[in-house]
Amino acid sequence: MPLSERSLVRGYTELEIQYSPSGWVVRRGAEETLRTYSQIGDEATKRAQAARGSLLHVPYGDRERERLDIYFPEDESEALPFFVFFHGGYWQSGSKDSSAFMVSPLTAQGVAVVVVSYDIAPKGTLDQMVDQVTQSIAFVQKRYPCNEGIYLCGHSAGAHLAAMMLLANWTKHGATPNLKGFFLVSGIYDLEPIMHIPENEALLMTLEDAQRNSPQRCLEVALTQPVDAACPVLVIVGQHDSPEYHRQSREFYQALRRGGWKASFEELDDLDHFEIIWNLTQKDYVLTQMILKTIFQES
Numbered sequence: 001m002p003l004s005e006r007s008l009v010r011g012y013t014e015l016e017i018q019y020s021p022s023g024w025v026v027r028r029g030a031e032e033t034l035r036t037y038s039q040i041g042d043e044a045t046k047r048a049q050a051a052r053g054s055l056l057h058v059p060y061g062d063r064e065r066e067r068l069d070i071y072f073p074e075d076e077s078e079a080l081p082f083f084v085f086f087h088g089g090y091w092q093s094g095s096k097d098s099s100a101f102m103v104s105p106l107t108a109q110g111v112a113v114v115v116v117s118y119d120i121a122p123k124g125t126l127d128q129m130v131d132q133v134t135q136s137i138a139f140v141q142k143r144y145p146c147n148e149g150i151y152l153c154g155h156s157a158g159a160h161l162a163a164m165m166l167l168a169n170w171t172k173h174g175a176t177p178n179l180k181g182f183f184l185v186s187g188i189y190d191l192e193p194i195m196h197i198p199e200n201e202a203l204l205m206t207l208e209d210a211q212r213n214s215p216q217r218c219l220e221v222a223l224t225q226p227v228d229a230a231c232p233v234l235v236i237v238g239q240h241d242s243p244e245y246h247r248q249s250r251e252f253y254q255a256l257r258r259g260g261w262k263a264s265f266e267e268l269d270d271l272d273h274f275e276i277i278w279n280l281t282q283k284d285y286v287l288t289q290m291i292l293k294t295i296f297q298e299s
């Protein structure tokens with residue numbers, strides 16, 4: 001429920017306000033923003049699916065939601081960079097079917113785009129989602145062993161899932177992916193505050209669940225150095241994300257630097273939590289360009 005409606009029903013806490021991204025938007029109302037976000041996602045996905053060169057609803061596991069879509073550039077060789085996207089929605093909304101924002105500008109430059117679905121709550125638990133994401137990436141590596149790098153991108157809850165891959169255990173999944181970069185957009189890296197907002201009614205996280213699945217905490221206690229110290233990790237937040245989202249991104253960036261990762265921090269000017277992703281439909285958007293520069297190392 002958007003913040004404005006929730007406030008009519010009862011009072012809300014500071015944490016709820018901080019963790020309601022649509023309450024912080026500046027150009028539209030909260031509801032209109034959420035509607036626009038779904039609309040742009042649906043339209044971009046329809047356009048991408050109508051174009052030639054895609055493999056849709058590919059199973060990466062046995063469960064119903066273990067499906068991904070792959071969008072190829074004109075050159076359908078398999079020696080391509082693969083950009084793998086994990087959607088947001090507080091681990092309880094969204095799917096690959098409305099999240100193919102970046103397909104057109106990336107495939108136009110020779111990048112294959114993979115958009116992944118996973119078992120959102122209440123069906124899936126956080127542990128299951130993390131496992132599914134791990135499995136989806138191992139699947140891409142096994143299917144395209146000649147890839148020129150796998151780049152992970154996640155938004156919001158999806159950035160959390162992508163960040164968990166920094167320390168994933170690949171042995172159980174039978175392939176170590178050729179990870180070449182991470183784009184973590186408006187993410188949550190410490191899950192403890194989420195236990196205290198209504199979104200946890202679907203997630204049912206205990207303190208142990210929250211700690212085990214917090215990349216911030218995992219990174220701080222990890223003894224291992226990055227597998228590939230040259231792998232760039234971009235931690236990105238919008239100017240109009242809430243102060244808590246800014247804090248989460250900044251602290252995660254700092255933990256990455258302490259852990260020896262090649263991390264950078266970007267605050268994108270005049271963008272909210274939703275525009276920061278839906279603008280990826282545009283080729284000259286600053287984040288689209290950052291992604292392409294990282295993939296083609298022209299920086």
Ligand SMILES: Nc1ccccc1C(=O)C[C@H](N)C(=O)O
Nearest residue numbers: 002020021022023088089090156
């Ligand atoms: N982070 C997201 C990413 C994608 C779609 C929705 C969200 C939300 O957070 C919705 C939340 N219920 C809100 O009102 O802001």
